[in-house]
Amino acid sequence: MNIVLGVSGSIAAYRAADLARELMRQGHTIRACLTDAAQQFVTPTLFETLTGNPCLIDAFDEPETGRMAHIDWARQADLILVAPATANTINKLAAGIGDDMLTTLVLAATCPLVVAPAMNPQMYANEITQRSLKTLSARAVAIVEPQEGDVACGEHGQGKLAPNSQIVDTVQAVLASSRLLAGKRVVITSGPTQEPIDEVRFLSNRSSGKMGSAIARAALLMGAEVTIVSGPVQIAYPLQAKVVRVGDAVQMLEATINESAGADIVIGAAAVADYRPADPVAGKMRRGKDNITLTLVPNPDIIAQVARSYPSACVVGFAAEPTSDLSVAMEKLVRKGLFAIAANDVSAPGTGFDAEDNDIALIRRDVAPVMSGRRSKLACALWLLDNLAR
Ligand SMILES: Cc1cc2nc3c(=O)[nH]c(=O)nc-3n(C[C@H](O)[C@H](O)[C@H](O)COP(=O)(O)O)c2cc1C
Known part of the structure; x- marks a missing residue:
């Protein structure tokens, strides 16, 4: 299956590299898309090397000349996984904003979307973030709940990116459900x-x-x-x-x-x-x-x-x-x-x-x-x- 892996600007962005490898081990083709903030933590080269595919970083990137990548990738994707998903990206997705490649791609896609939030516990508990997560759930977006624990900023609470195995399991379950009525x-x-x-x-x-x-x-x-x-x-x-x-x-x-x-x-x-x-x-x-x-x-x-x-x-x-x-x-x-x-x-x-x-x-x-x-x-x-x- 073709999976677009969206990575946003969280300290947990490094974990997306292992996620890409694990999903590839399960037989999926991975194409990564990094937000500007994500590139403060990880590089496009890392994902291009791991996945063997170009990595999108800018809304006007066009790996194949004459083909708008946000439409092309959205059409070809069987699933989009945003992991880690920052509060900013989650709130933009819920509001339907498309001001970078990742959010534009999601807007153009009709395939299932899986979102794995990772953030400071206050940002996670924030009323607007919670409302956005509810909005996304109501639109059948699968949310992989973050865990409770010590987070990078030294606080304790809910906001740690869920274990990769849990994210991969959710992706597999959503993909299985997306084929339940195939051919019907x-x-x-x-x-x-x-x-x-x-x-x-x-x-x-x-x-x-x-x-x-x-x-x-x-x-x-x-x-x-x-x-x-x-x-x-x-x-x-x-x-x-x-x-x-x-x-x-x-x-x-x-x-x-x-x-x-x-x-x-x-x-x-x-x-x-x-x-x-x-x-x-x-x-x-x-x-x-x-x-x-x-x-x-x-x-x-x-x-x-x-x-x-x-x-x-x-x-x-x-x-x-x-x-x-x-x-x-x-x-x-x-x-x-x-x-x-x-x-x-x-x-x-x-x-x-x-x-x-x-x-x-x-x-x-x-x-x-x-x-x-x-x-x-x-x-x-x-x-x-x-x-x-x-
Ligand atoms: C060191 C550092 C770590 C950050 N970690 C997170 C994080 O884990 N989750 C989050 O929602 N925002 C985090 N931020 C803030 C986001 O990077 C910021 O809101 C950014 O605008 C997100 O952009 P994006 O959603 O387009 O990636 C962090 C910022 C810094 C400087």
């Missing part, structure tokens, strides 16, 4: 549906598409080919996913059935309206004095139809229930003929519709339910796919 096709339905009342009004719901987008990102991180069938949403989906846009449930059914042919996993994260107006009005309904009655007819059960049409696929539904009682979701699992159901309690504060976090229970037949616990939607998605893939 994953189809995800996402967002709400809009059921027309007339040509300007519709019935819909509060689904944002964030969970569907998170599952798509997670599946891509795990090596899958991803298609999203999405109702109308504001959010942007990952660029590497194929996105099929639909409006109402009938269109979503047709697109999902088409796209699911040959799929290995189909996940229904869309909030499909259960009913639609029986006779949408042509043009715009006019205001009148009398009450009106809207007759609703049931919509197709998309995920159940996918399960019936493709019995060999792993078809997973979402059950957004205003309760933590799992019996409703269990009944749905059986009635719809699904492989699994991810149940989430949309009445719990901070999770569910349009929230940043989720908390799901994965229910399968003949297996005790497992709970994700409250996590970012991306972390939930990785947890869900990891459970399904294994």
